[in-house]
Amino acid sequence: MQDNTDLDEIWFVVSPQNPFKKQKSLLHEFDRLKMVELAIADHFYFRASDVEFHMPRPSYTIDTLTVLADKYPQHQFKLIIGGDNLTHFCKWKNYEQILEYFGLYVYPRPGSHPEFSHPNVKFVEAPLMDISATFIRESIKNGHSVKYLLPQPVEDYIRDKKLFV
Ligand SMILES: Nc1ncnc2c1ncn2[C@@H]1O[C@H](COP(=O)(O)OP(=O)(O)OP(=O)(O)O)[C@@H](O)[C@H]1O
Numbered sequence: 688m689q690d691n692t693d694l695d696e697i698w699f700v701v702s703p704q705n706p707f708k709k710q711k712s713l714l715h716e717f718d719r720l721k722m723v724e725l726a727i728a729d730h731f732y733f734r735a736s737d738v739e740f741h742m743p744r745p746s747y748t749i750d751t752l753t754v755l756a757d758k759y760p761q762h763q764f765k766l767i768i769g770g771d772n773l774t775h776f777c778k779w780k781n782y783e784q785i786l787e788y789f790g791l792y793v794y795p796r797p798g799s800h801p802e803f804s805h806p807n808v809k810f811v812e813a814p815l816m817d818i819s820a821t822f823i824r825e826s827i828k829n830g831h832s833v834k835y836l837l838p839q840p841v842e843d844y845i846r847d848k849k850l851f852v
């Protein structure tokens with residue numbers, strides 16, 4: 688996204704509770720934050736954010752963007768999502784406000800062909816990556832290699848803490 692857009696920085700916001708996901712299917716938020724930090728440690732323009740840890744749950748993105756915009760008035764925020772997420776985007780809380788006040792950058796995902804026409808939705812041309820979190824979790828559970836699917840420090844963390852087994 689950074690190579691193919693005008694974005695100066697990419698912030699990875701860890702959501703304690705996606706409104707559409709079951710709580711017990713999610714790892715503890717601190718493990719997820721740690722894995723993001725490990726994954727992006729060597730990228731100067733990437734940042735891991737725990738802003739949603741201090742906000743009401745479930746984690747509604749319009750509220751997060753509003754808090755971020757308020758806290759960092761010097762920045763202009765856009766929301767990055769994968770193409771598959773665009774299918775249900777109209778069910779998100781106040782999605783029209785996300786579009787009107789912030790805007791979306793959509794990363795293409797294999798197998799998803801979202802149709803959405805709005806001046807503030809930008810479809811970014813970027814390399815397709817046929818990787819899913821479900822596939823990685825299943826591979827670990829089945830004892831299969833996840834080398835090349837994850838940054839090595841993240842794989843080490845998962846193995847050390849025996850996550851997803
Ligand atoms: N390979 C990918 N290409 C493009 N976007 C992706 C890809 N994997 C995840 N995303 C996007 O990243 C965000 C977080 O996705 P998420 O953590 O649910 O990953 P996932 O692989 O879809 O997970 P799961 O397999 O558990 O459903 C979403 O906006 C999703 O669309």
Ligand SMILES: O=C(O)c1ccc[n+]([C@@H]2O[C@H](COP(=O)([O-])O)[C@@H](O)[C@H]2O)c1
Nearest residue numbers: 702704705706707746747748749779780
């Ligand atoms: O705001 C909403 O209504 C909303 C509904 C579904 C998902 N989201 C957000 O979408 C992001 C992607 O979620 P996930 O779990 O697929 O990584 C995460 O930040 C969620 O909180 C937000």
